[in-house]
């Protein structure tokens with residue numbers, strides 16, 4: 001883990017997130033501080049309900065913390081309006097979810113292209129970049145297949161292509177292999193690992209110990225707190 | 234520009250991907266617009282012939298007639314009525330007539346009994362009458378200055394009377410007018426603005442005076458063609474110009490008014506059917522709102538992932554609204570076409586002329602779009618307000 005501040009892509013500082021109010025208040029996240037650096041390959045582990053997804057949502061600017069500060073690329077996003085946070089998401093962050101969340105009526109290419117919509121791109125350029133992205137996950141030949149015509153592993157790879165077509169600085173994956181069999185899981189993990197670079201960080205929430213231990217850095221959570229943050233490699 | 238094109242493309246792709254749903258969405262505005270167009274068009278078409286006639290005949294024929302103020306008999310206009318009328322600058326041409334009463338007209342002496350009870354109007358006229366009325370002759374000629382100057386008994390008869398009397402065009406015939414033999418010199422075509430002339434006999438003022446009047450002949454009515462943009466004020470001016478100082482009152486009448494009234498579409502019927510069409514389109518709008526709201530729930534995962542991918546709330550809302558607009562445009566256009574087809578079929582069956590006001594088409598499309606946009610506003614807002622994290626968690 002690098003300590004050079006300029007390398008910090010994203011930082012949570014004293015971040016808490018609670019749901020509900022009064023008696024029913026649930027503290028999903030408790031005073032969490034975490035930095036993600038360029039080139040990081042981080043796995044986040046912890047029992048169910050420990051706050052992994054909540055933290056990923058905050059890292060991805062999909063949610064606002066109850067308290068604490070979040071910076072992306074040195075920019076404070078906590079107080080930002082929804083539109084500005086959405087812009088940050090579109091520019092810097094890619095997502096992969098356990099349920100692939102592909103748009104059912106669009107083919108693979110259309111799904112990938114969705115990430116590049118409304119960006120004032122020429123259709124040809126958008127198409128070209130999307131095809132490249134599909135080829136990167138080994139699905140160039142299936143570009144005109146709709147999600148129902150693809151296996152789970154293939155669907156997740158389309159989702160991966162969609163996440164990386166915008167060339168995000170941070171790739172956030174919430175149990176990306178949770179719905180896949182071992183072989184497909186390994187395939188997806190291989191691609192994910194390959195996406196990590198000097199400029200980009202990959203963060204994976206997982207229950208799979210093998211996957212967790214294959215990462216360069218492992219963050220363990222319990223009851224909304226980070227209980228360990230180890231560098232494995 | 235590219236952004237707008239993306240919005241339109243996504244809307245089209247979304248609509249085309251769910252064809253049945255899209256068809257259901259289209260139905261509401263389509264049927265509503267079609268009903269309204271058909272209602273207005275058919276009620277207009279029903280009066281289409283008359284409307285065309287009004288346009289053809291012109292609305293600038295004014296009649297000024299003498300009417301006695303205290304029930305006196307045979308009221309008359311002043312001798313110089315034509316000159317007086319022409320002093321009104323907006324009057325273009327004038328023709329005086331005198332309507333004679335109680336004259337029995339028969340095709341020949343022996344048929345007198347049969348026609349004694351049939352009132353056939355006998356009208357003294359000068360050579361200007363067909364010009365002012367803008368009516369052509371079916372055959373022969375109109376009364377001319379020779380008839381006026383000599384004692385020749387010449388008559389022109391209306392086309393209806395010619396049929397009744399069996400007078401053939403160009404046939405040399407005499408008819409019995411109040412006991413005098415008159416030579417039929419011409420047959421006048423139908424005068425739509427003065428239907429009574431169809432069965433009338435026209436003779437010269439001189440003949441009227443010589444054969445049927447004790448006094449000097451005086452007109453009791455004039456027809457005037459006037460400036461079409463100043464019809465009503467001209468009619469008023471004529472009343473004063475003609476009536477001033479005379480013994481009898483003058484009444485004016487714009488001849489096309491009755492016809493125009495008859496040509497007016499049945500507003501009440503139109504209102505009822507248009508209301509039904511509006512109701513249909515509102516129900517259609519509610520249908521759109523309903524189907525789209527359901528669609529927002531069904532597509533919440535899609536909306537969530539779009540939001541995660543960086544599509545703003547505004548984009549999501551506009552995207553949904555645009556789907557509604559496309560539905561409105563297509564539904565409106567289809568509705569206009571369907572409505573036109575209904576008018577065409579209906580008018581053909583009933584034997585009417587196809588009449589459709591040109592503003593109906595754009596109005597129909599605009600109405601469909603308006604309703605669709607209003608219907609799309611609520612679901613679009615709902616879609617935009619979805620919290621991405623929640624929809625993705627449920628996904």
Ligand SMILES: Nc1ncnc2c1ncn2[C@@H]1O[C@H](COP(=O)(O)OP(=O)(O)OP(=O)(O)O)[C@@H](O)[C@H]1O
Nearest residue numbers: 019020026027028047048049050051052053054055
């Ligand atoms: N929208 C919400 N409303 C109320 N409570 C919530 C909400 N989202 C999460 N929580 C609660 O916050 C806690 C953390 O949830 P989170 O989804 O982050 O757990 P997780 O570590 O991802 O679990 P899992 O491994 O099962 O996915 C849980 O107790 C959960 O019940």
Ligand SMILES: [Mg+2]
Nearest residue numbers: 052053054174
């Ligand atoms: Mg989770």
